[in-house]
Amino acid sequence: MRPFDPQVLRTLPEARRPLATLGAVGVAQGIATVATAFALSAVVVAAVRGVPLGAPAAYLLGLFVVRGLLALTGERVAASAGAAVSAGARSRLLRHWAAAPAERRPDPATALVLADQGATSIEPYVARFLPALVTACVVPPLAVVVLAVVDWRSALVVVLTLPLLPVFAALIGATTRDATQQRWKALASLSGHFLDVVRGLPTLAAYGRAERQTAVIGEVSQRHRRTTMATLRLAFLSSAALELLATICVAIVAVIVGLRLSHGGLELGTALVAILLAPEAYWPVRRVGAEFHSAADGAAALAEVTARLGDGAQERQDHGVLVHTVPKAARVEVHGLGYTHPGATHPVLDDLDLAAGVGLTVVTGPSGVGKSTLLALVAGLRTPSRGTVTAPATHLVTQRPFLTTESIRSNLTLGGDSSTPGESLWAALREVGLEGPVAALPAGLDTPLGDDGRGLSAGQRARLVLARATLSRATVVLLDEPTAHLDEATAALTHEVIATLAERRCVIVVTHRPELVALADQHVHLQPVGVTA
């Protein structure tokens, strides 16, 4: 994996400025670090030689004020860059998916992991690792160059020994890679155990198995400890070995400087600068290695986000079928429409023609005949495999009422106008017979719903999403089994609402209810593909 992929700057333009600032502050900090060696040795020399302290002291203080300000800026820039890049990645990813039809999206679980934990792990990568990377790129070369100017012999020692670090690190990495990878796998399953057991605690408790798990948790956690320690021992050992190597390299510089000093071949000031600068050439390299450990997740997530944002554009034309969107017209036209589910061999819909205008069109047919797929195609959620769909922006009410964990008010206005006045919302609720139940709730329209609309009965949920459909501005409304799980009385009321809706708009309903079919202006009965009517 590359520590930093410049591709990111192309796919996430909003990352450019924060990353550039991050880099600029990093370079400035590097220069200040190198300058510190001079200031500090000037103060020491002044103190030792008994010359006035004023100038070097002022130099040192001024430099540290600058370093303080840079550190202040650096921390703030790093924090907001982390937040900005992570937010940019998440937001672009979600926008990318939101605009894509179902066939070109990952499954929801994968999508959620990448957009949630994945994008969040980018934060420490940007805020912690990238600054370390900048330092590692700036400080060692700068230190070596400055050292070459001040005392080329010390610089030579550094140049000769510095490559040992990455070589040594690679050697350690190569010999331990297999063992480490094996352990990480074991670790992932061991560390997931406690979460799994705790989340399943209600189930375990219900069957009286909870107490027994206490011992298991202790045992698995101890195994987790042993495996982790085996992994960590290796990691700590290699980092200790690198540190020792760096210390030895600095010691070589110091010994040579010391010998030359004692023979009078070197100024005290120069010697001090040399031994203060030499470590600066080594430690940033070690630190970047250490930080990468914790930032690897973020780097991987960023790479995946970049890859996912990069593809898709060229796939767009695969099917060669365009969904024409004519704004405003309350009319749907379908010609020679065919659809095959991704991975399936047989089409679910084939050569279907349909034209619907203002009024109620009812679609019936046996289970699995592709009724819901037809609605999804008209709504533009899926891309036809063959044929064309001509439709404006639609409002599709799916079989399972879609409600968020927000208030009833935001659920009603979701996808519509969030500033819809309360009277309109109440009117819509009255139409579907929900005015009373909602008014009886403690906070009325502002009552929050639970997951999946918990807090309302199934019938209430179905009617709430229907109320939302009547509030939407879409001229074409698609309803998938709107009254399947309502009792007779409520279903009759709902059918009236649908009929009223169809007076002004093009309404296409998938249903099994004969009462609703009786109200229809047009009735389409779908046959399974291959069966001729």
Next chain:
Amino acid sequence: MSSPRVGRRVASPRVVLAGVIGAGALGSGVALTATSGWLIVRASERPVILTLLTAIVAVRTFGMARPVLRYRERLRSHDAALDDLARARTDVYAALVPLTPARLPRRGRAASLRGVVDDVTDRVEAQVRVTVPVLAVTLTGAGALVLCTLVEPAAGIVVAGLLATVAAVTMVAWRVEARSQVELGTAREELTRVTELVASQVDELQAIGATAAALARVDEAHAAVAASTRRQAVGRALAAAALPLATALATVACAVVARRGGHSDPVTALLVLAPFALAEVFGSLPDVARSWARAQASATRLDFLLDAEPAVVDHPQPLSGRLRPRRPGGTPHLELRGVSATWDGTRTHLPTTDLDLPAGTVQAVVGPSGCGKSTLLAVLARQLDPSDGRFLVDGVDVRDLPAATVRDLVAVVDDEPHVFATTLRENLRLARPGADDRAVGQALDDAGLGEWFASLPNGLDTVLGSGGQGVSGGERARLSIARALLSGRPVVLLDEPVAHLDHPTAVAVLRDLVRSRGGRTVVVVSHRPEGLTDADGIMDLTSPEVGLVGQVG
């Protein structure tokens, strides 16, 4: 019951030892810089090389000691923390058991249990991330202070001032971090919620043309997180700015006092370099402040959860003369007589209710949320004791029986069934450990999972849960029912078993259950009566006369 203060112990002896070793490592670093300065200056005086040998050996020792000691410290502190984590996990889990499920948050239970796991880790990790570095830095600082004071008392005062400043700055950083911790946590929760909405419900959002609205909410959540992150960064930024300034001032002050003290050149160099050498030691403190703030927030949440009292007062031994319900092994007769119940004593969650459940009854309980359906089930499962009235099992008041006696009669299928990350076989057998494969297969069939089971390439050895075979909402509900059937418990209680299912699946699941129930008593709580037309009785908790059991033809 007293709850364990998880990970409250700030420092075990092992952690103290790790801190001391850590101080050795940090001290070696300081000594390395300081003695190197001494050595260079002494060398510039062109002494006989031999006189430098002691110092050279010292420098070499410090140089070698630092990585070695740091390695030892990291090994010890991590090992101690992982051991403590193992203990803390066991303790927290054991403390959670009696609180399950009645005292767990009733909304977002899965999320809050996930939070417990993270909180335990944060709290215990504080040992490695806070206690060890604080101890190491304090000891090193104290050592440097003593040595400097011995050499030059005035320099000692300067170092003391430096240490005091560093401590104050760290405290300020911690305060800022702690204050923004809660705010940032809330902002992140909201971000996760809206991200989940968009990432996993794109279809639904596209269907109603709400993608733009949902994405706008993501943007708002991002802005809130960014604002909190910036506020939180102020703490670290202040520390990062103040530490170098304090170091520079101390360096200059040391230079002044060292010269006044009239020391030899090498000693002067040593004193001047001391604050700079110490600065490296302080570098970890901003991180310490952040971890500390986080661990405190976690500990507060954990204590709040674990301080709850269990909902059932248990008698390990039966108090009444009759030791067991009448028909051991058979289906018991359950009876609620004028039972009302409350979760927290603030209000009545279940109004006075009568319910008679002769063996083998199928009883539906319907009504809107908040009418007491789940509370009723909790009483029947003896997760909660009635606040008034009597709950009789075969004529014996449950309060005279050990909690386990009643609980062992009852299999609960709750509304958030969990699938464990293990094989299908083990997922079911937790309900009856000794069950053979035939019994497991039968339970799967009875729960309507026969076809699904047949489609699994690895059969009962298929690994489910995270990292394994995906399980849909319907399959999850059916797995939970299969567990209940396999358990052989004579009473099955279902809490909104089909809340997450579409209508046809919901009807099928309940119909299959009623069909394969055998002699069991089944109580189903639901918003909707669908699929319950086979029930012997439907109790509507919304009706004013609760307890009137309507017979359904």
